[in-house]
Amino acid sequence: MPKRPEKPDRKVTSVDVARHAGVSQSAVSRVFTPGASVSKKMAERVREAADQLGYRPNVLARSLITGRSRIIGLVVAYLDNPFYPDALEKLSAALQARGYHILVFLAGNSDEDVDSVIQDLLDYQVDGIIAASINLSGELTDLCRAAGIPVMLFNRGISGLGLSAVTSANEIGGARVAEFLIDGGHKKIAHISGWLGASTGRDRRAGFIAGLEKAGMPLHAEADGGFDRATAASAARAMMDSADPPDAIFVGNDHMALAVIDTLRFEMGVDVPGTVSIVGYDDVPNAAWPAYDLTTLRQPVNRMVSSAVDTLLAEIEEGRTPGTITEIQGNLVLRSSARHPKAKGQTSI
Structure with a gap:
């Protein structure tokens, strides 16, 4: 085993590593180039020498040579x-x-x-x-x-x-949520969309409305939530305060849906899902928390x-x-924030 040299007063280069390992400079370069062809034995030899010398490859300098x-x-x-x-x-x-x-x-x-x-x-x-x-x-x-x-x-x-x-598959996901809520016996189904300036907000809304129309069900109410918690909470508040509140709301993503649940349960005293079912989209980690237990369309x-x-x-x-x-395509994950169709009690469909 070669004795580790004294720490140099200059930056260690690939030439120093090559000399210390007894290999060519090109071999050192290959070892530190991702995807380059080099034997396991050679790689171990070069990396050991590099560790002993305290060498670190200059990624930026290499990019000037390789163009990557x-x-x-x-x-x-x-x-x-x-x-x-x-x-x-x-x-x-x-x-x-x-x-x-x-x-x-x-x-x-x-x-x-x-x-x-x-x-x-x-x-x-x-x-x-x-x-x-x-x-x-x-x-x-x-x-x-x-x-x-x-x-x-x-x-x-x-x-x-x-x-x-x-x-x-945002349109398919939106249609799947509509089918689920209709199968659950809901009659007044509303939507708080994501920002309609984005394809995700538009496509989920389009699929949801198409799913309702396929079953002959009109959209009861809607609002653009803008992918914003406060905007979505305000929209839900207005829907539930109206003379004819919905019995289900599809919210365009979980970030907004969690705010909607908080607003309905803790500010307005609304029973979720007893009075209104809430469904989100994404399946973020918080959605599975017991405080929310959100039914949602999982993004894969x-x-x-x-x-x-x-x-x-x-x-x-x-x-x-x-x-x-x-x-x-993602799965619809069934939890307790929405009423389930009686014949479909599985946990993921």
Whole structure:
């Protein structure tokens, strides 16, 4: 075993590691390049020498040579919704397993905020961008395309831009909620949608209304909750204070649905589900808490993440043409916030 040398008064380089390990500099480079071909014995030898010398590869310098930073920029509008921190964690783990890391930027909902963040990401020389819960302009998309940076939409679709996107099957999910509430004997079914400026809000609403119409059931009342807790709570308050309140409300995501339950139970004294059934969308961790026990349409986040990563990396590494649209169906998870159809008492359908 070679004796560990004294700590140098300069930064250790790959040349020092190669000399210490008795290998070529190119062998050192391969060991620290994700996906490069190198034997297990060689990798162990080089890494042991690197540890002894205190060497760390300069990822940024290597990116100047290879043209790849192996960094993916992730842009998200807000993290208040528990769905997104969970999805972000899973995206990070999936990309790291493929030799990539993420650089997270928060953007407001305005076009100016999004434009500024994307410009910053391009300056960081990212290999690709995942845009979650934000809208991109055609001009911004063209800018990324000209820079050779693939863009992947996550849990959001934007038509006409030729971008790849992965979402849950929102229209099918909305229709499934309508079917469930009708089967449960509800007659006055309302909807508090997500922001209708987003594809997720529009598609869930469209599927829900189509499901009601298929059964000859009119939509009793509706409001745009804007994916905002306070707005959704205010909408639920107005619905239940009306002369003809609903007996069921489909809320466009769990983040809003939990606020609706809190408002009805603890502010208005309304029995959920005795007086009104509440159904959400996402199945965030809080939905299963005993205080809520929320019936909800589960977004298949693990499959969505896997699909998004596979699609984006195929565009980065293989030059696949963008524009792949993937919709993944999730299950309706039955809990106690909504009345169940008598013949369908299973826990997940």
